[in-house]
Amino acid sequence: MLTLQIPTISCGHCARAITEAVHELDPDARVEVDIDHKKAAIDSRAATADILARLDEEGFTATEV
């Protein structure tokens, strides 16, 4: 389980965009976005570096916590 802090999360649209971006890498990934705390919990076989790079492209620069 990967837990990310993503400061640019602000609304449900962000949550959906993050979920879709991760699913492009791994359709079976489980993604839970906590909008209030600007965090995402991701359970995926995709490499962490790939997830971070993909989210960065979408404007969601993330750091592991």
Ligand SMILES: [Cu+2]
């Ligand atoms: Cu948003």
